[in-house]
Amino acid sequence: DTAVSxxxxxxxxxxxxxxxxxxxQNLGHDTMYWYKQDSKKFLKIMFSxxxxxxxxxxxxxxxFSPKSPDKAHLNLHINxxxxxxxxxxxxxxxxxxxxxxxxxxxxxxxxxxx
Amino acid sequence: xxxxxxxxxxxxxxxxxxxxxxxxxxxxxxxxxWYQQHAGEAxxxxxxxxxxxxxxxxxxxxxxxxxxxxxxxxxxxLQMKDSASYLCAAMDSNYQxxxxxxxxxxxxx
Numbered sequence: 001d002t003a004v005s006x007x008x009x010x011x012x013x014x015x016x017x018x019x020x021x022x023x024x025q026n027l028g029h030d031t032m033y034w035y036k037q038d039s040k041k042f043l044k045i046m047f048s049x050x051x052x053x054x055x056x057x058x059x060x061x062x063x064f065s066p067k068s069p070d071k072a073h074l075n076l077h078i079n080x081x082x083x084x085x086x087x088x089x090x091x092x093x094x095x096x097x098x099x100x101x102x103x104x105x106x107x108x109x110x111x112x113x114x
Numbered sequence: 115x116x117x118x119x120x121x122x123x124x125x126x127x128x129x130x131x132x133x134x135x136x137x138x139x140x141x142x143x144x145x146x147x148w149y150q151q152h153a154g155e156a157x158x159x160x161x162x163x164x165x166x167x168x169x170x171x172x173x174x175x176x177x178x179x180x181x182x183x184x185x186x187x188x189x190x191x192l193q194m195k196d197s198a199s200y201l202c203a204a205m206d207s208n209y210q211x212x213x214x215x216x217x218x219x220x221x222x223x
Contacts (some may be wrong), residue, residue: 037154041199043157056210060120090156097209102147105156 003027004106006091012112014080020077021109023091031055032074033103034066039081043090049074050097080112086113116140116216120201120202125220126192134187134217142207145217146178146185147207149201159199160187189219 004025013019025032033056034046048056052068063079071080074091095099117139127130138146145164149157163169163178163185175188187200199216207214 043201043203043211045210048210080137102159102162103168103211105158107156108154 004091004093006089006106006109008050008109009107010103010112012114013095014114015083016082017110018077018079019081021076021089021091021111022073023081023106024073025091025093025097025104025106026072027093027104028092029093029104030071030096031094031101032068032071033094034074035077035090035092035105036038036060037108039087047074047076055097080098081113083113086111116204116206116212118202119138119214120200120217122212122215123218123220125222126189128221128223129193131188131190131191132192132219134180134189136185136187136204136214137204138183138185138202138204138212138214140204140212143180143212144205144207144209146176147203147211148176148185148187149203150198152198154205160200192221194223195223200204200207 001107006024033048033049035043037043047066049068065077090108091106092103094103120136148160151157163175166178173190178185199218201216202214203211
């Protein structure tokens, strides 16, 4: 059983398109995250949700909109895709916001914008 | 600003020991994590330190010095499967993880 799953694994699209990435966790965790890992391998937090509520919203363009229909799902919708959006996007979850909570990562979605 | 520094790449020999260093500067501190990431895969948790000292877990150990803003990951009896990137991440006062760029470890036979 996959703990944190993301779909699709690969996404190739044209500039200006709108796309969504889905994330689901079956660990019963309260907190979910979206990270962007660029070509230099830095992991940058984008959003964090706790029990469906937005906790962290880093400085990302408002073209990126997360949606959490329930605490097991956190989807990422991206409007008007740009070349610089090309990266690997990781979803993660943790039991809660406690500082000892380990974050479990999904397999990643490699987004390529042409 | 907040910053994590770790070497970009290291090479070691199968069966040997390697130490990967990490220095951090964060606004407040709530612990230091090490993650392993194989090429094309997601990061997986290795260790968490919040108190000074060495935590041993099988072939892997992690050390923390809060006063020096310094941590290291020690890998013993290296195996080929240990070839991966090792990510250091410090948790700041807002419980956000600040990530380093990772150290790519290459293991040679």
